[in-house]
Amino acid sequence: MPCPGSNCVDGITWYSPNFTQPGEFTFCEECYNQFVRITPLIVYMLIFVFHIGNCDFSSNVKQQWLIAVSKNDINIFREYVEPKLGRNKPCPGSNFVDGITFYSPNFTQPGEFTFCEECYNQFVRITPLNVYMRNDGIHNGNCDFSSNVKQQWLIAVSKNDINIFREYVEPKLGRNKPCPGSNFVDGITFYSPNFTQPGEFTLCEECYNQFVRNTPLSVYMQSIESQSGNCDFSSNVKQQWLIAVSRNDINIFKGYVETKLEHIRGLRDRAARLQVSLSQELQRKQFLITSQHNYRIMANIDNISLGGDEPSYEYSFNGSRYNSSSNVEAARIQIQIDESSRIFNNYLAELRLLEHEIANLWY
Numbered sequence: 001m002p003c004p005g006s007n008c009v010d011g012i013t014w015y016s017p018n019f020t021q022p023g024e025f026t027f028c029e030e031c032y033n034q035f036v037r038i039t040p041l042i043v044y045m046l047i048f049v050f051h052i053g054n055c056d057f058s059s060n061v062k063q064q065w066l067i068a069v070s071k072n073d074i075n076i077f078r079e080y081v082e083p084k085l086g087r088n089k090p091c092p093g094s095n096f097v098d099g100i101t102f103y104s105p106n107f108t109q110p111g112e113f114t115f116c117e118e119c120y121n122q123f124v125r126i127t128p129l130n131v132y133m134r135n136d137g138i139h140n141g142n143c144d145f146s147s148n149v150k151q152q153w154l155i156a157v158s159k160n161d162i163n164i165f166r167e168y169v170e171p172k173l174g175r176n177k178p179c180p181g182s183n184f185v186d187g188i189t190f191y192s193p194n195f196t197q198p199g200e201f202t203l204c205e206e207c208y209n210q211f212v213r214n215t216p217l218s219v220y221m222q223s224i225e226s227q228s229g230n231c232d233f234s235s236n237v238k239q240q241w242l243i244a245v246s247r248n249d250i251n252i253f254k255g256y257v258e259t260k261l262e263h264i265r266g267l268r269d270r271a272a273r274l275q276v277s278l279s280q281e282l283q284r285k286q287f288l289i290t291s292q293h294n295y296r297i298m299a300n301i302d303n304i305s306l307g308g309d310e311p312s313y314e315y316s317f318n319g320s321r322y323n324s325s326s327n328v329e330a331a332r333i334q335i336q337i338d339e340s341s342r343i344f345n346n347y348l349a350e351l352r353l354l355e356h357e358i359a360n361l362w363y
């Protein structure tokens with residue numbers, strides 16, 4: 001029977017390479033007899049008896065086959081045939097490969113967490129959570145869809161809740177929270193030198209990982225309980241730390257930090273004394289306001305008992321005229337109240353400056 005070419009026929013014997021699945025790639029008995037039977041590569045061919053089909057042994061295929069035969073290398077043929085089978089490439093697992101389509105969850109950055117087309121087709125495509133996946137196109141990479149990841153994905157799918165998957169994946173992305181600098185933040189790990197008191201000097205996880213973790217001096221740093229704070233590891237501090245690391249001498253860093261801490265303690269003492277002065281000044285002002293109020297009541301009483309508008313005496317004070325000595329006292333106290341307000345505001349301004357200086361001391 002002649003080769004049916006691309007026409008579908010029944011009742012003939014078909015052959016396939018042994019690296020294909022049934023029906024993926026077939027060729028007819030005539031082509032087999034002509035091009036395969038007498039070659040050493042015949043061992044890679046399988047026979048199919050009951051099969052309706054056509055012959056895929058086109059002239060292009062034939063050419064590749066003949067090259068493979070001439071070099072006695074089935075892989076030449078295999079590498080030509082396989083990409084034409086419309087199969088998905090197998091999951092590369094942790095191996096880095098090129099030329100397959102990758103997908104990512106839409107809550108990750110490109111390249112942070114990728115999985116291959118095959119895993120997408122098998123586990124993602126037909127689930128409602130596929131809306132959370134992004135097609136990153138064809139690029140090189142590996143597949144992060146390990147069996148553990150798969151398990152979490154399947155749980156998330158079964159509960160129709162992407163957050164289950166997200167909460168599993170995100171901590172594994174190796175993202176560090178950025179250094180907060182002098183800003184107060186919550187929810188990151190802080191470290192302190194073991195020669196300081198709690199809260200005196202802290203550095204953030206990111207700075208720790210970048211500058212401390214892999215140095216011999218890391219033994220002098222410890223993580224602290226509190227997850228809130230700011231990072232004192234300014235560029236000045238960093239410089240001292242790097243010098244200390246380069247000489248493998250913690251005392252260089254310790255000396256620098258302790259000198260600063262000494263200065264901070266001085267500033268804190270001054271701030272505490274200012275707080276006391278502030279509250280004392282506030283008390284004095286309140287006392288003055290009460291006294292002034294009392295004198296004003298007394299002045300009213302004087303006015304009434306003297307019988308109204310015609311004062312018998314006039315008092316002059318500070319360039320003004322008053323009809324009673326109580327009013328003069330009230331005016332005198334007003335001067336003291338104004339003076340007290342001025343002192344209070346000066347203390348407050350000084351305290352604000354100190355607080356600012358303390359907050360920025362490492363910067």
Ligand SMILES: [Zn+2]
Nearest residue numbers: 003028031055
């Ligand atoms: Zn044929």
Ligand SMILES: [Zn+2]
Nearest residue numbers: 091116119143
């Ligand atoms: Zn995969």
Ligand SMILES: [Zn+2]
Nearest residue numbers: 179204207231
């Ligand atoms: Zn930091």
